[in-house]
Amino acid sequence: MIVQTDSAENILFANFFRVLLFFHIFAQTLEEILNLTCKPELTHYIIMENKLNRRAFLKGLGIVGAGVLASTSPWLAAFSEVDHTMKERCRIGIIGPGSRGRFLLSFLLQNPKVDLVAFSDIYQPSLDEALKMAPHAKTYKDYRKLLEDKSIDAVIVATPLNTHCKIVLDAFQAGKNVYCEKTIGYDMSQCRSMYNTFLKSGKIFFTGQQRLFDPRYIKAMEMIHQGTFGKVNCIHAFWNRNDNWRREVPSPNLERFINWRLYKASSKGLMTELACHQLQVGTWALQKLPQKVMGYGAITFWKDGREVFDNINCIYTFDKGEMMTWGSDISNKFYGLEEQIMGNWGTVEPERGKYFFEDIDPAPAFLQMINEWENKVFGSIPFAGTSWAPETADENHGEYILGKRPDNDGTSLNVDAFVESVITHKQPPRIAEEGYYAAILCLLGHEAITRGEILSFPDEFKINYSTYHTKAPSAL
Amino acid sequence: MVLPHVFQKSPSGESLYYTWFSAMHTRVDLIFISREAESFYSNLTNLIHKRIFEIEQIANCFNPKTEISEVNRSAASRKVKITEELYQLLQCCIQSNFKTCGLFDITTDSKNFSSTTISQVALSEDREIFFGLPDIYLNLSGFLKGYALEEIHIILKNAGIHDALINMGNSSILGLGHQIGHTGWSVKLQNSGEEIILENECLTTSGNNSVQQLHIVNPLNGIFVTGKRSLSVVTTSGIEGEVLSTALLLANNFQRQQMAHEFQIKRIIHS
Structure with missing residues (x-):
């Protein structure tokens, strides 16, 4: 529960939050994301400035400190060089542009650093649907042909479970970086084989565990690891x-x-x-x-x-x-x-985006003050008034982890993080x-x-x- | 026992500890800033928690097992020997009744209450209490939070904690020392949004949360305070804050002037 920060971490996470903005500045979800995580005035500030003020954003997100965040969710380091990759491109092929593959495609198409090069699927209707979204992409019935395309940096594998392992192994063999939908393997031996091949390849390997990039989960884990809810x-x-x-x-x-x-x-x-x-x-x-x-x-x-x-x-x-x-x-x-x-002190329900304390909740005004403490920026604490009565807390409605429940489940950020990692050639921790x-x-x-x-x-x-x-x- | 808390330590060694729990039928929030370890604050919190519950055991009239409940049950029929602490508390309440022109009164919940009911509460020097009328009921609820603030202040002083913010149910707040980078503690009133800086001072508020609420009665005329309104007072003493916030809410101009002579009032805020 100790917060320590250093300049490297500050830069790293400043970049993470900057990328949050960058990748969504053109997206309809931008305001939603900011509204969910920031106070209205803060949202306005961020949009108007078209840049991210780390302190303000952390305040809005309620993240206590970069040190805690780095320990809880170190893969966010994927965004650490986002400032230097603005002109870079990542050329991607999607193997299996079925419903899930096209869902991922919808985020890739919003990312200005992505060139969508090719699709591969044995089911023509899936290829047809994908082409409606990215008409200039090449199509292949055989994924191996897609892997032969030397211009492709990375592949998204969104095929049925039993086909993952072979495709992923072939992709690493072909020198591709890989994002594989979960579950990665049909059995444990396949998973181990895929992981070991990844290690030997020196390539990037992501899986479709989007909760790792869901702001509600990130914040909830930060609170859990700080001990806010006890053991x-x-x-x-x-x-x-x-x-x-x-x-x-x-x-x-x-x-x-x-x-x-x-x-x-x-x-x-x-x-x-x-x-x-x-x-x-x-x-x-x-x-x-x-x-x-x-x-x-x-x-x-x-x-x-x-x-x-x-x-x-x-x-x-x-x-x-x-x-x-x-x-x-x-x-x-x-x-x-x-x-x-x-x-033993409280319960978190990250999907619902709420937490509940066993007895009484911590006062939001005091929690706000703690969040501000790291940045040495203190405002007034709005809580004084007539007596707080327990009857007002009879029904435990809990508190939102990050304001209103966000619609974004982390998938877009997971995909964006993969793109960043492919560009920088750096596999994020864990x-x-x-x-x-x-x-x-x-x-x-x-x-x-x-x-x-x-x-x-x-x-x-x-x-x-x-x-x-x-x-x-x-x-x- | 480790109470729910949040602990942070900055690279420069300053540490912040926030804990919260329920006591005295309300919530208690404590923030300490110092350079101590988490375990130190946890032990300190336990001391404070224990002390608050000791006070409740003596003076919570809603718990039939407390000393004050025994007094309420028996002091009309016999003299009741009481502890030094309760004796001091009751003496202070009776004196406060005088000092507030009768506007602070711990007997307002008595059956057949009148402005003279409190005069029928007899305290002897050998710590005995006797009621001169049946059905007198002493209720120290409007006093205890301020007393608890004073007791917490003593514990913190002994522990060497100079910077702390103590909140008893939002209506009784003690700011000791200062927030980092600030003079004192900046607290905002929920109703008016007014900002108050507390520098080793207490902010105490009485009033109605809503127009439906009727819970503060004028002991002199039996009329309840109506409407959504409140009064906050800044004092150096938590006890005086409790006494004054209620009394000033009820007082006319003359009575206010009288109280201004009797107490050290730093600031009054109507909202």
Whole structure:
């Protein structure tokens, strides 16, 4: 909970926030982002000045200090040289411009540093849709042809899970930098192989763990790691829906191709498609990896020929008895999606963007003052008045982590960070490792379910990253 | 016990500690600035927390197990021996009643209350209390937060903490020393937005949060203060702040002049 800053960190994070502005200055979301993170007058100031004042932005975001941020989310260093890359270009190809691939494409097209060179997909309708967005891009049916294009610096891999490993290995072999959608591998061996190949390649490797760049999560983790909510002993993560998770199939022979998520040969269902995001949040919060996992899964509602579970619960346990549960039921959406991170003083729900204290909340005016303390800029504290009565706090509505709930989930920044890293040839600390372990955890959970056993985290899949804080940079 | 808190240390060695908890039916916020370690502040907070609960155990009339509750139950039928601390508190309250021309009164919750009810509270030198009327009910709620501020001030002084901001429920605030880079502590009133600089001073506020609220009664005529209005007063003493914020809200010009002679009032703010 100690804040230390030095000039390098200040520069690094000043650049991070500058890039936030840079990449969104032309986007419709700019004002939304700023409104969510800043007071109106601050938003106005930033827009009018067309540059970022770090102190003001930190104040608006409520980030206590660069030192804490660097420890909590070191991959934000991806933006450290944004000032020097303004005239650089990153030439990108997308392998698998299906719905997710095109979602990523929508952000890439907003980034003035990106030249979208080519698409590859075996499904022509996906290529056609992608070409509507980037008409000048080349198209390939065979991704290997795209990889042969020497002008392409980096590839986005957004294909079905079972195809990731081969494509990613081929991409590294071809000298490409890689952004691979999560879950990165179909099994743990594939993940390890991909990670090791990345290390040997000297290339950039990002995964689609967008929460790592979501301002709500970044701020929440900063607060958690500062100890604001006390000792975190339990995390309940869940992702519930009420739909069959199917996509419309134009022809029955395309069923397994289009609905690949529902079949064992191409997916591990909810664990690889949903859990991957949230298990990473749990380890991010606790700053360590679980030791054991147990779980159960079944097809209890959508008995439509699918092969993957529609109802799952897993428990991950840590060295001091802490637990993280992950569950998903896709026949009831009432509780939706959340990670409930519970400390002995309070609870954070980053997806909802709120935190709740067990007794009473810290006074916002005092928290504001603490945030200002680092910058030695103090205003008046607006709290004095007639007596605060407990009846006003009977219902615990909590406080917003960053003002109103933002719409941006971090995906655009994740993609932008990848572009920056490709341009600078610098792999940000811990970003690949977060993706690797997120994959291993969900695959381990799936294995525990299918084997019906309590599984220990296998040593063979531990990388030089067992301590989140200290080993990541040296591993690279 | 470690209470919820936020701790920060700057590269130059200054440290800031913020903690918050509920006590006295309200919230308490404490900010300390010094060069101490986190554990030091945690221990200090525990001392303060303990002291506040000791005060509550003596003088919280809403808890039937406290000393004041025993007095309220029994002092009409027999003399009740009380602790030195409660004795001093009650004596101070009775004196304050005189000094405020009767406008500060701890007996207003008594059944059949009148402006003379307080005269029926008899304190003897050997620390005994007796009520000359049945159904007298002593309520020190409007006094205790200021007293707690004074007690916290003593603890901080002994601990060598010179820069601190203590908030008891937003209505009783003590600013000791100063914020970094400032003279004193700059506090803003929520209602009026007025900025007050506290330099080893207390800011105490009484009034109604809304037009519906009726909770401050004039002991001299039994009429409640109506409307959304409040009065804040800056004093060097937390106790005097509690007494004055209520009394000045009720006072006419003559009574205000009287109080100005009796107390050291630094500033009065109407909002």
